[in-house]
Amino acid sequence: MARVKVNKVEDLNLIPLMNLFVTMIPLLLLTAAFYHIGMVSVSVPTQSTGESSVETGKASVTVNVKADPKGLTITASSGTISPDELKALDAFIPKKGNMHDAKALTAALERIKRKYEQSDTMMLVPHKTTSYNQMIKLMDAARTMKASVGGKMRKLPLFPVVVVTSLVE
């Protein structure tokens, strides 16, 4: 008499995998970061006796943004551009309520960047009453701009190098 083979489906043993999960989840929960910390790179000017690092061959400007209780005053400085041309870049952005107008700052810096593409440095001169939070918002506004590259909107660097002015000797 021929034997009939019965194909019995074995259940997968999930217990070891469960053990692994139950160990890993508390471990990850303990080390999980529910807030994400980032950094903003800033420097302060220092006195140096070396040669200037400013490139004299390319037309570039350093943008000075002075934040005071009335608003933002934008000026530009450069070793290669005439004072008349620099004067044309000056702008004043009045405060919007209690806060500085970050969008208008981005737009003003964008105009300068489009004219002098090599520029990347912003000197931020906050007023003594300017809050740290407000300073960070101004740096954010100066970091990137949206521009169309090959038909697509991309974020391009605007003035990512920030120097908070206070000369240290």
Place this chain on the structure above:
Amino acid sequence: MFDESMGRRNREQQELPILNLNSMMDMLSIILVFLLCNSSAEEQDFVLAKNLSLPGSTSKLGFTKAVQVKITRSELLVEDTFVAKISGHRLVGAEVDGSKIVPLFNMLKRYKALAKSQKNKNTVVLQADKGFSFEVLNSVLRTCAMAGYPQFRFAIQKE
């Protein structure tokens, strides 16, 4: 002799119900993937000081390992060492020489002398409460620069 009802009872006792773990496995897998995506080895080194709230920023720059200066609402610290007391967002009782905060300067000079790594040797990671005015911040920045740390990484909360 076993009667029929006794045999049925025995069979019922032997057939243990099988626990269906599939739903549990699905749930644990989702939690595990979520936690793995959220965990970052870099941020393990960063200890956020108590009694401060960082400003939010769109910066994408990651964490840098360097000397940490913390300006909380109650004290000024270098790493976790007390430097000066702060009250009402102002330094209280610290010796100040011009714009130099003397105890902070001395502490940073000590750290500079002890620094083993050349990487980020001129950099300070600054954790400061978002409510501080530039007046306080400026004296800290100036003091750090005078002590040989002119580069800064301002700690922010990513938005």
